[in-house]
Amino acid sequence: MTTMNEINAFDSLGIGQPTVDNSARTELGQEAFMTLMMAQFRNQDPFEPMDNGDFLGQLAQFGTVSGIDELNGAFSGLQSSIQSDQALQAANLVGRTVLAESGTGSVSNGGGVAGAVELPSSVSNVQIEITDASGQLVRRxxxxxxxxxxxxxxxxxxxxxxxxxxxxxxEIAARVQYGNEIESVPTLIESNIASVTLGRGGSGLTLNLAGGEQMSLARVRQIN
Incomplete structure (x- = not known):
């Protein structure tokens, strides 16, 4: 069995195990490609020289492969950065209150529900209706x-x-009165964020609200 002292002794004599430099391997591949290209160019038949299109095509192929590798590396770094930003964003959202489009409000600990309606124009009246899980009208x-x-x-x-x-x-619904006409409009409900789920591969955030509802961050109108 080779001991650590033996390995160090080999190193001192300059016969230790060689290390592998991945960057050197990549550069060697590029240099080897160019060496082969120049050899092919120098040794071509003068009566049948290499077609300019073929020569440029091989250069373009090499450039494309090299460029794709660099592009993949850049995208990988960008994805990691986005996922890190999303994780920080998710941590800052927990415990805060959001105002988002929803037709459901959660009552807990003898409290109530705050919400809003977004109106495109002035109305003569807004009526709010609350119904329970069975569809029974609770409050108007x-x-x-x-x-x-x-x-x-x-x-x-x-x-x-x-x-x-x-x-x-x-369930919370809103009806507005425009003159003699009554129309339904969406409601915006305030909810507390209990937790946040970070999507795989940077697919986005899902808010898990205190009442059990889940929604994407895109549905949120306001964060308090």
């Missing part, structure tokens, strides 16, 4: 006339009888 209330833009509302978690509803998920 008006927030009155609103200007164009984002108009906020708060449901205190009480039903029409003034009693606190049970914890759970509730």
């Amino acid at each position: 209330f008006d927030i009155g006339a609103q200007q164009a833009g984002v108009s906020r509302f708060n449901w205190d978690g009480l039903n029409d009888s003034g009693q606190q509803v049970a914890d759970g998920q509730y």
Whole structure:
């Protein structure tokens, strides 16, 4: 069995194990290619010289392979950088509140739900309707006339009888009145971020909300 002292002794005599330099191997490959190309050029038949197109084609092929290797390396570095940025972004989102388009609000610990509607123009009234998991109407209330833009509302978690509803998920819908016409509009609901899932291969972030709903970061309108 070869001992460490024996290896060191070999090294001192200059007969140790050679090390492999991968960068040198890459450069040797490039040099060998050019050496072969020049040899082919010098040894060609003067009566049948190499066609200019063939010569340029071989150079282009070598340049393409080398360029692809460099490009792959650049993309690999860029992907790693993006994934690192996403991981930092995900860590900073946990525990914060987002306002995002959703038709579901979560009631917990005897609380309520905050939300908003985004209006393209002024309306004479906005009506909010809350229904439970069985589709039963729990609460209906008006927030009155609103200007164009984002108009906020708060449901205190009480039903029409003034009693606190049970914890759970509730459907929240909004209807607006334009003159004599009534139309439904999407609702924006505030939710707490319980955790964040980072997609594989940098595919993006998925927000896991406190009420159990999942959504992509692209759906978020505001982060508090």
